[in-house]
């Protein structure tokens with residue numbers, strides 16, 4: 349039987365930041381079109397893994413490797429990774445006063461896509477996507493994340509995702525801080541975007557987003573390693589037994 353090509357293959361990955369070893373031999377494989385969920389207690393290394401995948405310079409790979417669509421990306425810059433179609437929605441997005449959301453998105457789009465869209469055409473696209481997320485057009489003219497509420501920051505990230513159309517999406521606690529209605533809109537917009545071509549890694553502490561983004565696989569992380577992988581039945585086990593009850 350043909351196996352789908354690995355979109356992401358992480359092999360025996362060790363990562364340190366500021367002299368502290370955070371990831372300690374992590375292995376993970378994601379295939380095309382799959383939705384994976386990564387859960388685990390605070391401080392287990394989930395956000396560090398996300399930052400490492402994006403190439404954040406603070407996180408140094410001391411051993412092991414990361415392959416994206418068969419290509420070693422361990423030494424590529426964040427910019428090069430974004431061009432390859434990797435997208436990370438941060439747990440705590442940066443504020444950039446002076447750069448409007450709309451301008452930021454157009455620059456990011458042009459930096460990651462070969463085709464150039466005209467400004468009116470881009471604005472039209474942006475308007476359609478903003479409408480889906482129930483964001484007012486005036487929101488697009490505000491400075492990126494500057495004074496955004498927690499929920500607005502998450503919506504702005506969902507907007508980025510839908511505009512940039514990445515192939516590998518890493519969502520780091522996109523659900524936290526969203527009220528129930530906003531969560532529904534954001535999750536629905538993301539799940540509409542998910543296709544055979546797009547692979548998603550969702551990092552979350554909560555079940556609620558998983559009502560809308562149905563996972564194929566669930567992984568539990570503890571102390572820098574994946575300690576258990578399985579289907580979505582693991583999530584209800586966590587609810588019943590806590591993380592310690594489900595460590596493999």
Ligand SMILES: Nc1ncnc2c1ncn2[C@@H]1O[C@H](COP(=O)(O)OP(=O)(O)OP(=O)(O)O)[C@@H](O)[C@H]1O
Pocket residue numbers: 365366368370388389390391392393394395396397406439
């Ligand atoms: N830049 C850094 N410098 C030093 N230590 C760091 C750095 N980034 C993360 N760590 C440490 O690595 C460990 C893992 O942190 P990380 O943020 O990856 O956890 P997490 O699983 O995302 O937790 P949470 O569920 O609370 O978001 C923590 O002990 C944290 O203090």
Ligand SMILES: [Mg+2]
Pocket residue numbers: 394395396439520
């Ligand atoms: Mg985190």
